[in-house]
Amino acid sequence: MKHDKLYFVFLIFVIVYFGIIIVPILRTLFFTSISGLMQDSKSGIIQSIELTYFMAFIVAIISVGFALPYTYFISRIHNSFFRFIDSLVELPIMIPHTVVGIIMLLTFEPTMPIGSLISKIYPDYRFDDTFFAVIITLFFLASAYSVRTIQVSYTKNAIEYENMARSFGYKPLEAFVLVSIPFMWRSILRGMALTWARSISEVGSMLIVAYYILPSFTHLVGVFIYSQFIGNGLIPAAESSSILIITGLITLLIIKLLEGKDAAYY
Template sequence: MLGHPTLYIGVALVSAALLGWRANRGWFGVAAATFGVVLLLALGMPFAMFFVNQEPDLLVETATSSEVHTMLYLTIYGPLLATVGALVFGVPLASLLARGFTGQAIVESLVDLPLVVPHSVAGILILFGFGKHGLFPGMSVLTTMTGMVLALTFVSAPYAVNTTREAFESIDSGLEYAARSHGATPFETFRRIQVPLASRGIVTGGVLAWARGVSEFGAIAIVAYSVNFFYPFTGKETVSQHAPVYILDTYRSAGLQHASAVAFILLVMSAGIFLVVRLLTGTKSGGFL
């Protein structure tokens, strides 16, 4: 069957139908299981075929490339800076949104707006907002780490804010009232009650924001297609590209197999980071991570 992957579809559909029937839910169970498997196949088969068609020698060559190492560093570091910024400024805002205030609908709309803005438009907005004629005329945005971080913060902040807000909303307001009644200031209540109880949601929001930053292409292609930054492993300025941009350039210049090798390394790295975060935070398999 390895040479005929289409056969897996038939086997999976028949297996799903049998499982649905054995669940004693009649024809509805059969239909539900079959439709569910169709979606799972659409999601899972690209990954399966991607992994089984990798060339080991090319993977080793890619994994040992200094150029790829520089790209991976930029792909981790840039989104990490954006995530830290989104959490530092977004967590207090999420706390306010969870409790409500006058004009909240306007603020929520502004927070959610980057979710519906086309990615390339997000890059153009960053240039208008922070470029030559923006808020800080003297700040260099194009092809810089600053521009990259601003673009990534713009597209990833909604994930950090909204997930953290949901965590704050799940906290029993009676605990905050009790803290205030015992003399705690609003900041002390926020620091000692709200943040510890919402820490799982804050971490989840941070991970989602980081993952969103890693996958961003459109805004980065506009603002920082190639990025000039300090690379600590060489101790000097260097130029590299964010992973989605780098993979596209590799696909154009070297073909699908070379691009897929880079993508494989990126997927393994991202999965490893998610696993480490899950282990460090004690997140159970049923959560976002």
């Protein structure tokens, strides 16, 4: 098929777009040597990546756990109050991340209203530098990606399919789990991947709520690389960045393979 001029004009945009994304990544990867990477792998970056990936995975799972019922509920409500509430989902994305850290301290520190309530239930409760601080802060920042990705896939069509299933005797939860979730699984995976990736990249709020995480004193990877850059300069930070990028690319590739080809769901 012969393409028109517009096709080639837009192709230039595509090439420039990928250039802007790929060139800095390649520059970082080629800046470091294999021996440098091997040496840097003993700096603690691997443990930091492991912990960060694990925490981000937990946040992604919790986000999907909330996104599914949220989507079910909000798709069936048509009043303006809930439409306003729905528009707040993206609010955490707009707030500067250091401000998010401060918001979290103001809310969950044991001396603050919510924190003091938790302290009454758990007398040994502390917030900063804990798993809880990391999970709740990352959830605040990254859950919107799961919510919106899943919400888009849960169309009016899905509700029609659920109605059809219910007319054949399935209960609402059965219809949702057996009919809608299989339709949405690619979106669920995509939402998880986005939340997971967003969580991994977080630095600003972590510097405030969890500079290191107790009891192992391990940094999340963003904080780890930032500390390396401040303490040891560009080269070790670039080596750790390369290790993070390589592991990230492998993980995203696995997710894409799991996702498979897009298909007509309905």
